[in-house]
Amino acid sequence: MADAAPDMRAGGARASGGATAPPARAPLVAPEKLRGFIASFGWTVASVGLFTLIWEFCWLVGWADPKLLPPPHIFLGQIGEQTKFFNTATRWAVGVNPDSGPTGLESVMVTVAATMARVVAGLVIASVLAISLGVLIRYYVMVERLTLPTITLLSPVSPIAWLPVAIFLFGIGNAPAIFMVVVALFFHMVLATVTHIDNVNRNFIHVARTMGATKRQVYARVVIPAILPGLLMVLRLNLFGAWMVVLVAESTGVGHGLGQVIMLARNTFNPSLVFFVIALIGVLGFLTDWALRMVQHRVLYWLPEKGAHHGL
Amino acid sequence: MASDAKGFSKKDPVVCRGLGKTWAAGTSRAHEALKGIDLDVKPGEFVVLLGPSGCGKSTLLYLIAGLEDVTTGELNHFGEPVTGPSPDRSLIFQETSLFPWLTVWENVAFGLSIRGASHAERKEAAVQALREVGLTAAMNKRPDELSGGMRQRVAVARALAMRPKVLLMDEPFAALDVQTRQKMQDFLLDVWRDSGATVLFVTHHIDEAVALSDRVVVFTSRPGRIKTIVTNDLPRPRDPFAPESEAMRRHLTAQLRDEVDRAFAEQESFGA
Numbered sequence: 135m136a137d138a139a140p141d142m143r144a145g146g147a148r149a150s151g152g153a154t155a156p157p158a159r160a161p162l163v164a165p166e167k168l169r170g171f172i173a174s175f176g177w178t179v180a181s182v183g184l185f186t187l188i189w190e191f192c193w194l195v196g197w198a199d200p201k202l203l204p205p206p207h208i209f210l211g212q213i214g215e216q217t218k219f220f221n222t223a224t225r226w227a228v229g230v231n232p233d234s235g236p237t238g239l240e241s242v243m244v245t246v247a248a249t250m251a252r253v254v255a256g257l258v259i260a261s262v263l264a265i266s267l268g269v270l271i272r273y274y275v276m277v278e279r280l281t282l283p284t285i286t287l288l289s290p291v292s293p294i295a296w297l298p299v300a301i302f303l304f305g306i307g308n309a310p311a312i313f314m315v316v317v318a319l320f321f322h323m324v325l326a327t328v329t330h331i332d333n334v335n336r337n338f339i340h341v342a343r344t345m346g347a348t349k350r351q352v353y354a355r356v357v358i359p360a361i362l363p364g365l366l367m368v369l370r371l372n373l374f375g376a377w378m379v380v381l382v383a384e385s386t387g388v389g390h391g392l393g394q395v396i397m398l399a400r401n402t403f404n405p406s407l408v409f410f411v412i413a414l415i416g417v418l419g420f421l422t423d424w425a426l427r428m429v430q431h432r433v434l435y436w437l438p439e440k441g442a443h444h445g446l
Numbered sequence: 447m448a449s450d451a452k453g454f455s456k457k458d459p460v461v462c463r464g465l466g467k468t469w470a471a472g473t474s475r476a477h478e479a480l481k482g483i484d485l486d487v488k489p490g491e492f493v494v495l496l497g498p499s500g501c502g503k504s505t506l507l508y509l510i511a512g513l514e515d516v517t518t519g520e521l522n523h524f525g526e527p528v529t530g531p532s533p534d535r536s537l538i539f540q541e542t543s544l545f546p547w548l549t550v551w552e553n554v555a556f557g558l559s560i561r562g563a564s565h566a567e568r569k570e571a572a573v574q575a576l577r578e579v580g581l582t583a584a585m586n587k588r589p590d591e592l593s594g595g596m597r598q599r600v601a602v603a604r605a606l607a608m609r610p611k612v613l614l615m616d617e618p619f620a621a622l623d624v625q626t627r628q629k630m631q632d633f634l635l636d637v638w639r640d641s642g643a644t645v646l647f648v649t650h651h652i653d654e655a656v657a658l659s660d661r662v663v664v665f666t667s668r669p670g671r672i673k674t675i676v677t678n679d680l681p682r683p684r685d686p687f688a689p690e691s692e693a694m695r696r697h698l699t700a701q702l703r704d705e706v707d708r709a710f711a712e713q714e715s716f717g718a
């Protein structure tokens with residue numbers, strides 16, 4: 135046994151050396167990346183599963199009243215009948231049979247898409263406006279003097295306080311909900327942009343200036359790339375804020391969407407629907423965060439992986 | 447490549463006359479960092495600046511680079527007053543200042559892209575400069591992927607790509623281990639000889655000063671003034687173990703010691 139092993143190895147080496155098989159093609163996804171993804175996905179499932187089990191257990195032993203806190207198997211089991219409440223395409227029409235129109239899945243998709251589109255539109259508009267203004271504030275002293283005090287004053291105002299303004303200005307529809315998202319993010323993002331500009335490594339700017347860069351070139355080629363990582367992080371942190379205000383805006387009758395469905399569930403006392411929408415929002419929030427993370431990887435290819443060392 | 451092939455004028459690359467710098471001048475936090483600096487740097491000269499921490503060595507390099515305004519006195523570059531930064535005078539820092547979002551060759555070609563050079567021109571100049579520092583193989587890597595010594599070599603290549611007349615180096619090798627630093631000193635001497643550039647080099651290492659310099663400027667502690675200028679005409683290449691080198695080190699150490707003592711005493715009374 136012991137002396138057979140070297141022979142086998144030698145034979146194996148010869149065989150593989152003599153074979154004229156083409157070199158193995160590089161896998162589409164690096165195996166260690168794939169393994170990492172599977173592991174993190176597995177832990178997500180485990181974590182959600184653990185929470186579900188506790189809930190189901192509470193229901194089983196009678197601690198959780200299924201009328202108030204229906205466990206997942208109940209509220210997910212009722213998806214079929216719940217989806218008719220998402221029937222936004224025909225809800226407002228007079229004289230239309232509420233059972234006609236799109237199927238349940240379609241109406242869920244329409245509602246989700248409407249809410250999602252508002253979140254994304256608000257994020258994009260807020261980021262573009264806030265980053266531009268933040269850069270202008272540092273670029274032109276006059277812009278700073280004229281705008282920064284007001285922005286600093288308005289930034290602590292809760293976005294909810296802007297709700298009446300949204301309604302006065304835009305009435306009902308997409309515009310007020312998007313306005314709410316923009317307002318919720320804009321002030322923080324302007325201030326974050328200014329702070330990040332102030333914290334750009336001075337040496338980067340010195341290097342560019344000694345190479346003859348004009349102020350404009352310093353901003354375009356050094357300041358903006360240097361602040362991008364921090365700003366994308368700010369965007370990710372504010373994503374949840376955006377989700378929150380969009381739901382509030384929709385639930386108060388400004389437009390329609392997932393927030394409206396929650397409001398409907400509240401008014402008709404339908405806990406299953408509430409939890410279904412909550413689960414939906416959780417999944418959507420997670421997906422949008424994941425999408426932003428992908429953008430971050432793409433745009434900020436030069437950054438090392440964060441969090442791999444658990445803060446050690 | 448002799449320095450005169452570059453067409454240096456008779457005038458000197460750096461001339462300071464009664465140069466002084468006060469940070470935050472006119473405010474309550476005004477802080478005099480440099481005072482009455484008189485210094486003439488000859489073309490192609492290698493000048494080392496030595497002095498206690500906080501005496502204003504970096505400040506002097508910033509002034510010469512044109513990144514900060516002179517408070518008092520005069521600062522001339524080939525007979526012209528320094529009014530702002532210029533690609534003629536390149537600054538290299540202690541910590542790496544390579545842009546992490548650019549590859550090595552893009553970093554080296556940064557100055558040319560500022561001037562609007564074409565892709566081909568930039569690449570050619572970058573390859574040329576990287577060849578001078580022996581790093582062509584790393585041209586497509588990102589700065590994070592390089593060791594500290596390689597990064598500083600890239601920083602030198604980036605400065606050289608601008609064909610500067612004056613290289614200002616602020617403790618460029620301070621973060622490197624002893625062996626790498628020795629290598630980098632030899633490398634820098636080669637670059638200096640080949641480019642014919644004038645070098646102003648800040649260091650805290652006396653052996654580094656002795657190994658590199660034509661002249662060593664020793665500063666007093668705050669406000670920084672020139673205490674003495676030591677001419678170092680030991681023959682090159684230099685043997686660090688030669689008795690003459692040893693004598694020079696002793697001399698500089700003695701010059702520096704009481705200034706460092708003074709600086710420390712002052713900083714302690716600051717803290718109290």
Ligand SMILES: Nc1ncnc2c1ncn2[C@@H]1O[C@H](COP(=O)(O)OP(=O)(O)OP(=O)(O)O)[C@@H](O)[C@H]1O
Pocket residue numbers: 469470477479497498499500501502503504505506668
């Ligand atoms: N941007 C600045 N604003 C205000 N004061 C400054 C600034 N930069 C430097 N100083 C002050 O000027 C003095 C000289 O600083 P400088 O950095 O030139 O010293 P240094 O000789 O390079 O010291 P070290 O050897 O520690 O690098 C210090 O007392 C420092 O506090």
Ligand SMILES: [Mg+2]
Pocket residue numbers: 503504505616
């Ligand atoms: Mg310094």
